[in-house]
Amino acid sequence: MTAPVFVVPPTALEGVSPGAIVRVDGPEGRHAVSVRRLAVGESVDLVDGAGVRASGTVAAIVDRHSLDVRVDDTSTEPQPEPAVVVVQALPKGDRGELAVELLTEVGADIVVPWAAATCVTQWRPDRIERAHQRWIDAAHAAGKQSRRTRFPIVAPLASTADVVGRLETAALGVVLHESAETPIADLSLPETGEVVIVVGPEGGITADELDRFSAAGAHLVRLGPSVLRTSSAGMAAVAALLAPSPRWAVRRGAGMGG
Secondary structure, eight states, X not given: OOOOEEEOOGGGGTTOOTTOEEEEOHHHHHIIIIISOOOTTOEEEEEOBBSEEEEEEEEEEEETTEEEEEEEEEEEOOOOSSEEEEEEEOOSTTHHHHHHHHHHHHTOSEEEEEOOTTOSOXXXXXXXXXXXXXXXXXXXXXXXXXXXXXOOEEOOOBOHHHHHHHHXXXXXXXXXXXXXXXXXXXXXXXXXXXXXXXXXXXTXXXXXXXXXXXXXXXXXXXXXXXXXXXXXXXXXXXXXHHTTSGGGTSOTTTTOBO
């Protein structure tokens, strides 16, 4: 079994070298001691969500809410290339958090919540901050569960104009549409830059939105013969694009310096 992962603030791993002791406390420390019941000598991985991983062993159980980890090795994961950006239209209910979880697990680097014209759900001005934080929390939880060193960034709520701007500067822009003639398998990833994937809402992307995205240089593609929910379509698209790419050919930890 691989070592359990715990998230620490970036400052906790700054300049850390083998032999150093790192204190894990707060909710993560409480989970390690009281839920996982880790013991001295057990292996753990610490990540900061921004690219740094420290592998080590439990040196001491301080109390019910904290423990000390002796670092054996550190590594820094470089920024992935190309960066995968998923523009996710706001789904109904808690399917937004589900979409973020799936996108995190499959390897998306940036998730952009999009207030599309036909979204049933809209983030009210007085609730935007709370809704945005739920997506961030979902990304962090899924990043930890999937053993990621870098957690995806959840960008601020985007308008259609914001999405057009991202597509205009993308190395590859992709819009998922069930009526598109081009299968996503026909696309090739660029080596660098941003790959922007637009996932529409349950009500579909409007003709005006499609025209604006196409004018910005985006490719309209279909995933396959079946229609996926908006909460799972982005995950399938990222997997389809990354599976044959060098990004999925590298094992975790390979090519990282520390």
